[in-house]
Amino acid sequence: MQPLGVEISRALAARGVEVIFGIPGVHNVELYRGIIEAGITHILARHEGGAGFMADGYARASGKPGVIYIITGPGVTNALTPLGQAYSDSVPVLAVASCLDTADLDQGRGRLHDMISQLGAAQSVVELAGTGLDGPSTFELVDRALAGFATNRPRPALVQVPINVLGALAAEAPPPVAPPARPKASDADIATVAQLVENARKPLLILGGGARNAAAPLRELVTRQNLAVLPSYAGRGIIPDDHPNSFGAMVYGAPSAALIGSADLVIAIGTELGETDFGRATLGHRAPLVRVDLDARALADRHRASHPIRADANSFATQLNAALPNTGSTDWSTSAIARRRKAGRVAAETYPGLQPVIDALRKALPETATIFSDMTQIAYQAKVTWPMTAPNRWFHPSGFGCLGYALPAAIGGKVALGRAAPVIALAGDYGFQYTLQELATAVELGLNLPIILWDNARLKEIEDYMVQNQIAPNAVVAKNPDFIALARAYGANASQPETPADLSKAIETALGATTPTLIRLTPDFRP
Template identity: 55%
Template sequence: MVTRPLGAQISHMLKARGVDTVFGIPGVHNVELYRGIEEAGITHVLARHEQGAGFMADGYARATGKAGVAYVITGPGLCNIMTPMGQAYSDSVPVLVVSSCLERKDRAIGRGRLHEMRDQEAAAATVCDWSVTAPDAAAAYRLIDKAFAEFASARKRPKHIQVPIDVLGARAVAAPPVPARPRRPVPHATDVARAAAMLMAAKRPIFVFGGGAVEGYLSARRVVKASGAAVFTTYAGRGIIGPDCPFHFGANLSRPDSAAFMAEADLVLCIGTELSEVDLWRDHLGQSCPMIRVDIDPHALADDHPAALPVAGDAAAFLDLLDTALEGHVPATTWTHDHISSARARFHAATDAERPGIVPICVAMMQALPKETMFFSDMTQIAYVAKEVCDMDRPAHWHHPYGFGTLGYALPAAIGGKVGVEAAPVVAIIGDYGFHYTMQELGVAVELGLSIPIILWDNGKLKEIEDCMVRAQIAPNAVIARNPDFCKLAEAFGARSAAPKSLAEFQEALRAALKADGPTLIHITPGITA
């Protein structure tokens, strides 16, 4: 029987399970993972920092719907990727991190070995679904298949598998054949029937669609039309309902005034959302009527937002079944288009007043880019405005670090997304301070020749934090950092750059960047003119 070092067998196993790309950085501890990559037919993307590798794997997963995979070394490599793991955990992204760890004879002994940590497995477990050590080849294979089985059937969250250095280098037989994978649980027919009856009896129903409902967006659109319901989406649910829906409040759930509309409802249906703090920015949704909640994660059905009808199961399957149950129903809604469109206008005006001057930039950006553009945004004011005012006509095309809220996400995530979708347009939106976190990954985009427009919003400070300090009556401090000449910096990496002074020039820079044979940094400031 043919054997290979386990590190090589792992790459062959991943290839057999549909993995075509791995993001990572080789080191002396995980070098055996790199022995079989090319032979297995896997493309490896060399990040400049393990944080970048993790965000690339995240972006790849969000863009493709497949698992993002990263290889990192013991100790600092794993520590560096823990921030992306935490982001993937909060945003339900399927990321598999494979790391090395100390040899079996050295673990927990404290011999002062290279890259030694007191408890590497436990450290990673704080930011992922599970973190487990594979003591031998058979265990490594079982854990990899366990990860893919859970990606297919449960809430998608990152996993960490660590393999001792000596085990990675030991010869092993090939992994077993690809097993059958379980499907996601389908909601019980009784629950669907009860939900349909409650919806058909309602006069002012409201749906709230979250990121967990993305795969059921076609059924969601039919259900909304058949029921005459009004709709909010969370930021992660943008595009599930198209902008042509007459009763669509948009992604304005976090607007304080949205609670008043919830109070007008006689039924609220929350599909695929945990109604987290960053979805609402208040403690309560605002309704006094019954609530139906549908979620694949039972934890979400037992939180601070109790439902009259909690439904455990896949949101897309629920929407398909509900669509069938509503066939022939004539809605008796009392919602009106004027009522909702005027509310949206007020929401947008409030957004513009809070962060003035950004809405026109967002409008110009959307006008210049193709409808199928995929966005990766960072924790920056231009993204906060865009998430509320830029309508999406399709789901899963605007990706943001919602829950964990880390800076530096957009650039490496856009690189991973572009690697995944190849010719499709991908745009990164990042602030000047956030760019400092992962700017080195610009070299990866240049190296791979990725035509990514990188919109760099430069207001010269941590403006959101400064505003927070002012609201708290704290004299602003530690909010201004010296910036480089960003255009020269981009050019030093081998990227293109542009510094448009008007919105028309901005639009032209975007169009040109999409046609370039590498990334283009588009530097804009609050001084950009109409």
């Protein structure tokens, strides 16, 4: 028997965890006793918020759960923001936290890191939160979290363990069990949907991030049945944007409303159909809506699906392919799709002057680059106009919309994908300062990570919004540091390209470096 803190690390390793992000403290130090023995790599963040975003980026890039170790009280509250982002974007992040001794829990005795209810705070942003009061209950909570990641909509979980329990001797965890199978559509549901597809003249497929594991069968389905495709931002690349049946990134606003309203069948797979994708609360469909999702709650939401089906996207697409004839005929023409795709992209270019910079970036980056972006205008436009040829190439903090996401998430993504994979952070000057301290982590790890910093010296999105709403701009300009000097002070490389040729060289050099590189671009950059 070993202290429970040791057995937790052993249990995680036995369940496939290879990396943990976190910060040790007096309360959670027992979690650190067994990390090395368990063969797990620990990555030291500079803030629990950074650790949470790193775990998020690691999970998105690898497809495996991201794990963080955090302390009682402020460690947990600091991590709530990235946990909230993971919740809104369906990312499997497991937080393991210390909490006060069992005798002091929720007693308000003024202990160090005391909170009214640490568990209650966590429950506002995670799918599962619980307290391990001994070894068996702790391991059960961990296994419930991992089973939920594997089978349900993969939202974050928090397991807290009292300090005295972490240090107490415990038996080792039981062996890991195979995750339960994901739900599959019934034969009757598949037969119904197949008949709807065969009868439709203008069937439209809406694909979200929950369909990324089904790229192969979905591409077969789209091509064989001549289905038109409208991806959400998270679903871009499942069907390549240059596919003749793809409407590309015209999901936001009026273009998609007219498109969806003209369809005589809508099949939405793995998408929340949320406001942050469509720019409106309602979908605007008049036709039958087939809704395929792992989240039973989504199947009963305001969109009122006529055919709600709880199923895994991959199995559903595979089953539907088998149930349909080899070819289908619809009234969607490739010329109409091309025209509408172009109209959607033109409408999306709402930030004057940014598209030439985006085009220069696209030309300078490898096509296989994985990009983690922040809440900044250059990312808002780029994630619309940058063609996606494969899924999992662009990750953005949708839904919760956190500033400071790009750098730590890119660190986590880089750890997951390795040195040979080009990973890029794209941030704005204001959001970058939320988590810039994580440069130190990237330097310690020797990551060949280019960090593209768009520095327009203001909160430009907020300034524009104020102007649009006839509010005199206020509190939208802040004095920035010398970012080049700051990056170098951390031990990173830094440059400020003036031309597209300079930018290409800077990125090429950064991808071959042994330390991260800050690449600052300003509105003076003229492609």
